[in-house]
Amino acid sequence: MSQPIVSVNHAVKTFVVNKGLGGKKYVHAVNDVSFDIMPGETFSLVGESGCGKSTTGRLINHLIVPDSGEVYYNGQDISKLSEKQMRPLRAEIQMIFQDPYGSLNPRIKIQDQIGEPLLLHTDMDPAARLKRVHELLRLVGLGPSHGERYPHEFSGGQLQRVGIARAISVNPKIIIADEPVSALDVSIQAQVLNLMKKLQEQMNLTYLFISHDLSVVEMISDRIAVMYLGSIVEIADKRDLYAMPVHPYTQALLSAVPIPDPTVHKERILLEGDIPSPVNPPSGCLFHTRCAHCTELCKQQVPPMKDFGGGHQVKCHYAEKFSGKSAEKTL
Amino acid sequence: MAERLLDVTGLTTTFRTGKKTSVTAVNNVTFSLDRGEILGLVGESGCGKSVTSLSIMGLFEDTAGKVASGSIVFDGEDLTKLTTKQMRSIRGKRISMIFQNPMSSLNSCMRVEAQLIEAIRLHNDVSKSEARQRASKMLSAVGIPDPEQTLRSYPHQLSGGMSQRVMIAMALCCEPEMMIADEPTTALDVTIQAQILELMKDIRSRNNTSILLITHDLGVVAEMCSRALVMYAGRIVEEASVEELFASPIHPYTVGLIASVPKLGSGVTSLPSIPGSVPDLSAMPQGCKFAPRCKYAQAVCRQTEPELAPVPGGNGRKCRCHLFGKEEGKEAQA
Amino acid sequence: MSEETAKVLDQEPLYADAEALPTAQNRVKAFIKKFSKRKAALVSLVFLVALIVVAVISPYIVPYDPAAPDYSHMLEGPTAQHILGTDEFGRDVLSRVMVGARLSLFCALSAVVVGTFLGTVLGLLAGYYGGILESLIMRGSDVLFAFPDILLAIAIVAIIGPGTVNVIIAVAVFTVPSFARIMRSATIQVKGSLYVEVARSLGCPDRRILWTHIFPGTIQSMIVNFTMRIGTAILAAASLSFLGYGADVTVPEWGSMLSTARNYMTTAPHLVYVPGVLIFLTVLAFNLLGDGLRDTLDPKLK
Numbered sequence: 001m002s003q004p005i006v007s008v009n010h011a012v013k014t015f016v017v018n019k020g021l022g023g024k025k026y027v028h029a030v031n032d033v034s035f036d037i038m039p040g041e042t043f044s045l046v047g048e049s050g051c052g053k054s055t056t057g058r059l060i061n062h063l064i065v066p067d068s069g070e071v072y073y074n075g076q077d078i079s080k081l082s083e084k085q086m087r088p089l090r091a092e093i094q095m096i097f098q099d100p101y102g103s104l105n106p107r108i109k110i111q112d113q114i115g116e117p118l119l120l121h122t123d124m125d126p127a128a129r130l131k132r133v134h135e136l137l138r139l140v141g142l143g144p145s146h147g148e149r150y151p152h153e154f155s156g157g158q159l160q161r162v163g164i165a166r167a168i169s170v171n172p173k174i175i176i177a178d179e180p181v182s183a184l185d186v187s188i189q190a191q192v193l194n195l196m197k198k199l200q201e202q203m204n205l206t207y208l209f210i211s212h213d214l215s216v217v218e219m220i221s222d223r224i225a226v227m228y229l230g231s232i233v234e235i236a237d238k239r240d241l242y243a244m245p246v247h248p249y250t251q252a253l254l255s256a257v258p259i260p261d262p263t264v265h266k267e268r269i270l271l272e273g274d275i276p277s278p279v280n281p282p283s284g285c286l287f288h289t290r291c292a293h294c295t296e297l298c299k300q301q302v303p304p305m306k307d308f309g310g311g312h313q314v315k316c317h318y319a320e321k322f323s324g325k326s327a328e329k330t331l
Numbered sequence: 332m333a334e335r336l337l338d339v340t341g342l343t344t345t346f347r348t349g350k351k352t353s354v355t356a357v358n359n360v361t362f363s364l365d366r367g368e369i370l371g372l373v374g375e376s377g378c379g380k381s382v383t384s385l386s387i388m389g390l391f392e393d394t395a396g397k398v399a400s401g402s403i404v405f406d407g408e409d410l411t412k413l414t415t416k417q418m419r420s421i422r423g424k425r426i427s428m429i430f431q432n433p434m435s436s437l438n439s440c441m442r443v444e445a446q447l448i449e450a451i452r453l454h455n456d457v458s459k460s461e462a463r464q465r466a467s468k469m470l471s472a473v474g475i476p477d478p479e480q481t482l483r484s485y486p487h488q489l490s491g492g493m494s495q496r497v498m499i500a501m502a503l504c505c506e507p508e509m510m511i512a513d514e515p516t517t518a519l520d521v522t523i524q525a526q527i528l529e530l531m532k533d534i535r536s537r538n539n540t541s542i543l544l545i546t547h548d549l550g551v552v553a554e555m556c557s558r559a560l561v562m563y564a565g566r567i568v569e570e571a572s573v574e575e576l577f578a579s580p581i582h583p584y585t586v587g588l589i590a591s592v593p594k595l596g597s598g599v600t601s602l603p604s605i606p607g608s609v610p611d612l613s614a615m616p617q618g619c620k621f622a623p624r625c626k627y628a629q630a631v632c633r634q635t636e637p638e639l640a641p642v643p644g645g646n647g648r649k650c651r652c653h654l655f656g657k658e659e660g661k662e663a664q665a
Numbered sequence: 666m667s668e669e670t671a672k673v674l675d676q677e678p679l680y681a682d683a684e685a686l687p688t689a690q691n692r693v694k695a696f697i698k699k700f701s702k703r704k705a706a707l708v709s710l711v712f713l714v715a716l717i718v719v720a721v722i723s724p725y726i727v728p729y730d731p732a733a734p735d736y737s738h739m740l741e742g743p744t745a746q747h748i749l750g751t752d753e754f755g756r757d758v759l760s761r762v763m764v765g766a767r768l769s770l771f772c773a774l775s776a777v778v779v780g781t782f783l784g785t786v787l788g789l790l791a792g793y794y795g796g797i798l799e800s801l802i803m804r805g806s807d808v809l810f811a812f813p814d815i816l817l818a819i820a821i822v823a824i825i826g827p828g829t830v831n832v833i834i835a836v837a838v839f840t841v842p843s844f845a846r847i848m849r850s851a852t853i854q855v856k857g858s859l860y861v862e863v864a865r866s867l868g869c870p871d872r873r874i875l876w877t878h879i880f881p882g883t884i885q886s887m888i889v890n891f892t893m894r895i896g897t898a899i900l901a902a903a904s905l906s907f908l909g910y911g912a913d914v915t916v917p918e919w920g921s922m923l924s925t926a927r928n929y930m931t932t933a934p935h936l937v938y939v940p941g942v943l944i945f946l947t948v949l950a951f952n953l954l955g956d957g958l959r960d961t962l963d964p965k966l967k
Contacts, residue, residue, distance in 0.1 A: 219599055270526060275490075
């Protein structure tokens with residue numbers, strides 16, 4: 001088995017909010033998260049708002065560092081690196097952001113923004129850079145003349161393609177795509193997803209795909225991790241996850257997605273209540289406040305991550321009961 | 332046969348962009364809504380679906396927008412001919428609206444109770460305490476577990492799902508005959524979205540309220556509506572029952588739109604997409620507005636704009652296309 | 666060309682809009698169009714440009730030598746020969762205010778340029794790095810802010826002595842803190858934007874992030890504040906001259922003209938009015954221009 005390109009090991013990240021009279025409050029954004037990403041695969045993090053998926057993406061990118069735990073990139077622990085030591089590695093780890101307008105500097109020409117990683121990480125001369133930028137523009141379906149323009153002259157879908165062009169300019173190994181299509185209209189969404197797929201095949205890219213949209217995730221991913229309140233509740237192969245979700249949260253999440261087909265009538269699991277605040281996460285299993293199968297054990301003890309073989313991991317006390325299988329090991 | 336509640340005919344809404352220039356955001360939109368029906372209005376951003384709803388509500392005072400022509404007949408009365416004052420007595424009482432962003436639709440400086448009481452007393456001659464009781468009842472009706480606690484809260488103390496429930500309670504407090512829901516669940520998480528959609532269905536079956544559901548999410552339409560209108564560039568391009576629309580879409584835009592949405596559990600790994608992007612309102616192509624992105628487009632499509640015509644044999648179904656949906660187009664589609 | 670890209674390039678273009686360009690917009694043109702709608706700012710700009718042109722070429726166009734006394738026409742009101750009258754030595758007032766504009770504007774402009782430069786650098790550093798550096802810079806500014814502007818300038822001139830350069834230094838010093846404050850908040854605002862985070866994720870070093878990505882985003886607040894501060898600086902420079910801390914008294918300057926005119930206020934009021942009204946108009950014009958620029962540059966006020 002090959003070595004994972006990215007490996008996150010028991011990462012924890014809390015943010016301080018509100019240094020009020022009652023002392024500091026902490027947001028538990030990422031809570032003991034571990035997973036591996038294999039070269040060439042698309043690994044997705046799904047979850048609802050505030051579940052810590054974006055924070056996890058930024059941990060891997062070293063935009064923030066974990067409070068404890070490690071992040072390995074190609075076997076090297078990058079969580080302890082300084083910003084300066086990290087800089088050369090940034091050519092290999094690129095990012096695509098949700099907001100195509102906000103992620104581009106409104107005062108800099110498109111071609112200079114696409115060429116920025118080239119300027120930073122290669123010793124190409126300006127002419128060679130421009131030539132490469134024109135190639136990249138064509139690659140994402142824009143023309144060289146677009147390069148002379150400023151971001152406000154483009155539509156959201158076009159800008160997202162510009163963002164992709166910038167991310168692939170220095171032939172990265174892994175791209176972290178944080179909700180890359182959430183801000184786009186459906187017909188444009190498909191354009192961007194298809195482009196990402198195509199580039200992955202041709203450039204042998206690895207993706208960490210972060211999204212709240214389970215339908216989009218199903219289309220693009222190989223393996224999926226479901227997050228809830230800063231913690232991963234289930235990791236599985238795409239097929240396993242959609243065919244037989246084990247964790248009660250995954251089941252509810254999948255059943256909540258409206259299907260664009262009026263002939264399909266599925267049994268919906270309606271969750272009670274809201275997502276608890278990450279400032280005051282529940283004790284025991286984080287999901288117990290909304291879980292229909294909750295018992296005393298769930299309220300008191302944090303469930304262990306159980307491995308059911310084939311990479312299917314579930315963080316639930318009663319995972320054996322729901323899956324009908326016995327766990328191979330407990331992590 | 333259900334009773335007709337709303338009849339929109341030839342609605343055209345324009346926005347002033349300069350001293351003499353204006354753009355047409357909604358062009359010749361015609362549709363109707365029965366009592367107790369949930370009608371979907373689907374389209375991508377900028378297609379004019381929200382402007383259509385604002386036109387019905389007459390919410391264009393002091394803005395650049397104006398209903399240029401057409402009629403909006405609500406229960407026998409043409410809303411475009413009413414005075415501002417008459418309109419005010421209909422808005423909120425007989426037609427109410429829910430917006431996309433519940434957080435910013437509530438006044439952040441007022442307690443929920445004050446806002447609900449105000450909404451109730453605006454249209455009903457009741458005392459403050461009666462209004463408060465009614466507000467409390469409304470909140471439990473929309474599934475808020477602790478109405479008293481919620482009444483005393485400020486909007487920022489509520490979660491997104493809770494604020495949307497409060498908004499719905501506010502929209503319902505005068506028992507309107509019609510509710511316009513403009514992307515009511517777009518800002519919410521899926522599990523919360525499921526709760527709100529369930530609530531809206533429930534309201535409809537309890538009060539026989541008509542709902543005009545405006546959304547870009549085809550999944551929501553398939554789940555909620557009986558009939559749907561597809562809008563593109565300010566025009567309705569297709570009207571059909573939801574079953575027919577998803578089973579056999581006719582207009583190439585609808586076909587492309589439905590195909591480009593990944594369907595959960597379908598196992599697809601690539602999606603057909605519609606090339607290009609939506610035309611700018613100020614630079615609309617001549618002829619069919621979808622022609623530049625349509626793979627079937629022919630000379631006639633680029634020159635003259637097709638009418639929204641009934642589809643032969645399709646029980647109230649309409650389509651705006653030169654090539655498809657008509658008898659002579661049948662072969663072309665096959 | 667890398668191999669991977671070459672492979673992909675062999676394929677047909679993905680999208681129909683490969684060459685379909687959105688409508689081009691010239692930013693400068695758009696700016697001019699928007700700015701020209703603000704009539705007050707436009708008039709101010711014309712006035713200031715005219716004033717600067719006159720100041721620059723004044724030695725060549727003055728009707729009389731501004732230093733030459735004419736004892737036969739002392740303290741005369743406006744006449745056909747001397748449109749704005751003469752002063753206590755019979756010198757032509759028009760010539761003197763024209764030449765005086767040079768020193769007044771030069772003092773104010775150079776003081777604000779120096780102040781802007783220092784204030785901008787300090788503000789950017791404070792806003793970007795935060796921490797102790799920020800505390801030092803901002804508390805320093807607070808201390809300077811605690812003094813009334815003109816008192817601070819007088820104190821500085823009192824310490825380092827009068828003279829053109831010293832007046833410039835004094836005015837520059839009290840310009841710095843207001844700039845540092847404004848630039849710091851502008852920097853913090855831009856620093857929080859997504860594209861700055863993107864720049865970090867691409868591996869930009871701090872210096873590049875600060876100067877290429879953040880600084881251009883703060884320029885508009887800088888320009889606006891710059892024009893506004895010139896008005897204050899003209900007043901301050903004139904006040905210092907008026908109080909006798911200014912440059913060489915023989916060189917005409919609006920403030921010192923006003924100061925000497927004080928003695929003849931009852932007999933020759935025009936001596937007070939001419940430089941007084943000019944100072945007033947110039948400061949007003951700079952403020953109106955600043956307002957106009959702020960409204961034009963602010964993307965939120967479309």
